[in-house]
Amino acid sequence: MTEVHVVVYCDSCGELFTDADGESVCFDTRYQAIAFLTFLPGRARWVYDGDKIVCNGCRVPDQCEQTGHAFTDSHGTTARSHGTTSCSRLCLVCGTSESEPR
Known part of the structure; x- marks a missing residue:
């Protein structure tokens, strides 16, 4: 007897x-995998757009590239060598940091 299982990889x-x-999730059919990803709870939102499946790690930077970063309002100050300092802030969506000299 042969059994076929479907596993999902980020395109x-x-x-x-x-x-x-950390164990791979096996589905009985492609349709079952798509239904699961479509209604996936918040832990790791993978997205199926009808053609491709994209993991959260790839989706979030793409989202920021399309809509722009959502940086925090406050700037942290970092002291650097040679007496210079910089202000930095983080994107709330993807975690990218932005810094500027002070």
Whole structure:
């Protein structure tokens, strides 16, 4: 007897979709995998757009590239060598930092 299982890989980076313990998740059919990803709870929102499946790690930077970063309002100050300082802030969506000399 032969059994076929479907596992999900990100079409952008090739990451395997896993459960909270890091084990690959096996689905019975492609449709079952798509339904699961479509209604996936907040832990790791993978997106299926009808053609490609994209993991959260690839989706978030793409989102910021399209809509712009959502930087925090406050700037942290970092002291650097040679007496210079800079202000930095983080994007709330992807974690990218932006800094400027002070």
